[in-house]
Amino acid sequence: MTPPPTISNPSRPRPTFLANGGRDLSQWLSDAIYNGLSSLPEQPQPFWDGIVNRMVDADAPGVARLLRRLQPLTKSGEGWPDRVLDQLGRLHLLAESLLRYEDLPEALQGDIQAVLGYAPHLDECVLQVADSWVVLGRYANNGGAFNDVPTVRMWLYGKYSRRFACQSVTGPLPTGRPLSPDEGPDHPFAIRGNFAAAFGLWADAELTFGPSAYPLRAVVRQVCEGPYNMATPSELQIGYVSISAALEGYAEALSANPFLEQFPVALQNVIPTKQGNTYLLCDDFTEALPIWPGFANVWSLFALSGGEPISVFGEWEGQFFLPLSVWHKEAFIAV
Amino acid sequence: MTTGDTWDQLVTTAFLGTRRRPLRLTPTTEEPFTDLVNRLAQCGQGEDAQRLLGAAALAGVARRAGQSAIPVAKRADPPAPPERLRPPTRRATQLLQTAMHYHRDLVPEWLQVARLAGVHIPHECLPELLSAGWANTVNITSNLAPVVGERGIWLARQMGGVARRVVPLPTPLITTGWETANSMTRAEIISALRRTDPLKANELLLSIDWAKESPSARNLLLWAMAEHLSPADEPILEKVMATIRTGGANLAAELLARLPDSSFARRMLARARPTLHLEWVAPPPFARISESACFARIAVRLPESPTPDLEKDGIQLTPDPFSQFSQKGRGIRGHILQQILRYIPPSVWVEEWGLSPSELIRAAQLSDCRDVLIDGWSEAAALHRDPIWCEALLLARLAEARQTPAQIMANGLANFVPSKVLEEIIMAMLPKEGYPVGIGGVTYQLLETHCHPWSRDFSVFMIEEMARCAALDQPTTATLRAWRSLAFTYGPDGALWRALHPFGSRLHISVLDVLLNRLLPAAELSERWRYCAWNLVKIVRFRIELYHEMGVA
Numbered sequence: 001m002t003p004p005p006t007i008s009n010p011s012r013p014r015p016t017f018l019a020n021g022g023r024d025l026s027q028w029l030s031d032a033i034y035n036g037l038s039s040l041p042e043q044p045q046p047f048w049d050g051i052v053n054r055m056v057d058a059d060a061p062g063v064a065r066l067l068r069r070l071q072p073l074t075k076s077g078e079g080w081p082d083r084v085l086d087q088l089g090r091l092h093l094l095a096e097s098l099l100r101y102e103d104l105p106e107a108l109q110g111d112i113q114a115v116l117g118y119a120p121h122l123d124e125c126v127l128q129v130a131d132s133w134v135v136l137g138r139y140a141n142n143g144g145a146f147n148d149v150p151t152v153r154m155w156l157y158g159k160y161s162r163r164f165a166c167q168s169v170t171g172p173l174p175t176g177r178p179l180s181p182d183e184g185p186d187h188p189f190a191i192r193g194n195f196a197a198a199f200g201l202w203a204d205a206e207l208t209f210g211p212s213a214y215p216l217r218a219v220v221r222q223v224c225e226g227p228y229n230m231a232t233p234s235e236l237q238i239g240y241v242s243i244s245a246a247l248e249g250y251a252e253a254l255s256a257n258p259f260l261e262q263f264p265v266a267l268q269n270v271i272p273t274k275q276g277n278t279y280l281l282c283d284d285f286t287e288a289l290p291i292w293p294g295f296a297n298v299w300s301l302f303a304l305s306g307g308e309p310i311s312v313f314g315e316w317e318g319q320f321f322l323p324l325s326v327w328h329k330e331a332f333i334a335v
Numbered sequence: 336m337t338t339g340d341t342w343d344q345l346v347t348t349a350f351l352g353t354r355r356r357p358l359r360l361t362p363t364t365e366e367p368f369t370d371l372v373n374r375l376a377q378c379g380q381g382e383d384a385q386r387l388l389g390a391a392a393l394a395g396v397a398r399r400a401g402q403s404a405i406p407v408a409k410r411a412d413p414p415a416p417p418e419r420l421r422p423p424t425r426r427a428t429q430l431l432q433t434a435m436h437y438h439r440d441l442v443p444e445w446l447q448v449a450r451l452a453g454v455h456i457p458h459e460c461l462p463e464l465l466s467a468g469w470a471n472t473v474n475i476t477s478n479l480a481p482v483v484g485e486r487g488i489w490l491a492r493q494m495g496g497v498a499r500r501v502v503p504l505p506t507p508l509i510t511t512g513w514e515t516a517n518s519m520t521r522a523e524i525i526s527a528l529r530r531t532d533p534l535k536a537n538e539l540l541l542s543i544d545w546a547k548e549s550p551s552a553r554n555l556l557l558w559a560m561a562e563h564l565s566p567a568d569e570p571i572l573e574k575v576m577a578t579i580r581t582g583g584a585n586l587a588a589e590l591l592a593r594l595p596d597s598s599f600a601r602r603m604l605a606r607a608r609p610t611l612h613l614e615w616v617a618p619p620p621f622a623r624i625s626e627s628a629c630f631a632r633i634a635v636r637l638p639e640s641p642t643p644d645l646e647k648d649g650i651q652l653t654p655d656p657f658s659q660f661s662q663k664g665r666g667i668r669g670h671i672l673q674q675i676l677r678y679i680p681p682s683v684w685v686e687e688w689g690l691s692p693s694e695l696i697r698a699a700q701l702s703d704c705r706d707v708l709i710d711g712w713s714e715a716a717a718l719h720r721d722p723i724w725c726e727a728l729l730l731a732r733l734a735e736a737r738q739t740p741a742q743i744m745a746n747g748l749a750n751f752v753p754s755k756v757l758e759e760i761i762m763a764m765l766p767k768e769g770y771p772v773g774i775g776g777v778t779y780q781l782l783e784t785h786c787h788p789w790s791r792d793f794s795v796f797m798i799e800e801m802a803r804c805a806a807l808d809q810p811t812t813a814t815l816r817a818w819r820s821l822a823f824t825y826g827p828d829g830a831l832w833r834a835l836h837p838f839g840s841r842l843h844i845s846v847l848d849v850l851l852n853r854l855l856p857a858a859e860l861s862e863r864w865r866y867c868a869w870n871l872v873k874i875v876r877f878r879i880e881l882y883h884e885m886g887v888a
Binding site: 026029030031033034035036037038039081082085086088089090092093096243244247250251254255258273274275280282286287288289290297299300302303304306307308318319331333 | 352354408459465494
């Protein structure tokens, strides 16, 4: 057995700091609504920086991350007040939760910690699952779009438990030359490892899930040594058979964890298509999910599909779908 | 009232601010959101702002949870037909991906080898290769189109833009789409018809009102005519020349000039003949015995003052003030003669006077109008792609000390010189001292021009030369000085590799043993040379594996 991959874990949040942060945030949000969203685009930089820094000081870097996205949203074109109010609603929910943090059930505390940017601790994990896991996809954001903290999320899927698990880490991404596909993986689940080489590998591992009303966040406790086999598309008969079923699954997850930001969705037999300027994933040509407009590799989906049904795995965040991997006949490819 | 209406109310109030507009939420009994809307209406008992935020939080979650799928209309396009070419192996796919990300100049070779092997491009690589970013690197028509496969053609139709260039035009469009097609498609129709039905193509070209076409449309159509040029095109090109003066007239004149029996070519020759005379001149007194024979000189009688028919034939009567090389000192008549010479195949003068190109160039150099003659012939040699004249002119330029690198490389003569000859020229130049060197230096520019695969002998020579420089790692030769100059231009390390890396894709792949046995030991003591040598080895090994993987000898 190899040691678990190292994940930089910030210290746990301090409840008194969180309560203070919640009060600050609540007041700031009230002021913004009292003065009107129309005043936000003209606000000077210190207006935004002040609350962001106060949230970092209040052990809530995740809230700071959500706040950083607000300023670009005020300049995001037509319909921006709609998007800004939605984000303010999320922040209000968080602010109220921070004020009552100690009174909340453990599962909800775990979900709030996830939004605040804390990875689960091995000693407080509530669910352990030993299974054969496959690396289904990885999201890596270098923080550029929203001047954000760099984030990496690696999605795993358990063969027998039929569970999704998400390892996430925030902080600086590895620097230097990108590894070439020729170089072997150091560890299939090493989140900062060579994803190109780790993608699609099965590995027997024990994962522990943090407290949550809808457990997804996990850390790897132990991983069996290789060799690791490459997953074949026939082994991955997973996911929802229709878009409606996927959305029902999301609604169910959201009812358990209203703070859920990314919901893992595997869709079977969908066809990428274009309607006007929107790219969609259609199931059987009756219903569709919109693909995230910033997704750069949308034509890869078309190329791999060729107009035929494919299976896609990605993240659904309530409005758009972000594809992370595709499988079709012989191919299983990260996009 | 539904959640949608409630949300709109919330957004309006939030936008204006609760300071200006108090929050009002109306309870309702309307299904299906009765409970939610009523909860929103009662949300919070505190300040309006707090109530609004509470309602927004609740409605936001409800909206996300209640998000419905987008209904989609019927299927627009049929799926891609099955591939007729072989799929690439997993390793061949990896090699292409590695080339695309680390060695961009090896991608055209991958495509060429795939074409020989009858293999299509891996589907996952298609979007990137069909994007505009690659269009400038990879020659779409010759390299990409034969190996995109059915999936590539299907994808190109979906993507549009640059990608559409790999899609063959559908037959109905060729036969009936002329009237409604845009200028780009019209040019494609002409190209397609000239291959299959040249009479129909000429009929369409004759029906064009060239005066009404935009300059870019004229150029596109004329470029389409450049392929498969034949005497049957002469009436069309003459019509173009008669109709327009700018925006395509030059191109039409060039195409006419390339038809040897065209009346345009005859007119040009008739204008040039009376102006040039070959005369034999006695050697000057006290000449050495070897120079005592008579030598030829071209006497030039510049054409008379400009006539309107010259302008009709596309001759510019005033020099272009933005021309790359100043025309100062040649006068209008010299400028006109240079243009006339440009349209006449230079081989005509060899037949006319019975002298070789190099002898004629020497005779022109003794003329009073040497610049007019040499520049006119250089332009003609490049226009008519005459390898013998290009070689002779390039050698003449190289032999002249006063020529700058830009003047030597002008007109792209080196591009038309046969590979073998160019290799001989470079092999003779490299060991010499004193040439202008650096990134603008002739030696390096000629090496850059020679982008065809190098012969084995030349590859071995270059490796030996590099080994010599690596062992010394001092600026003793022109080559090394060029490379060192680049190193100073781009920074201390990595710059040498920047200068050398194009050679990796040009070296003959059979020289791996020479690289290993000659260059690597020589580069052992110099860190930067060792880095470059290993990278060259890596590239050559990559190419060998590519040929092996594709099963191409």
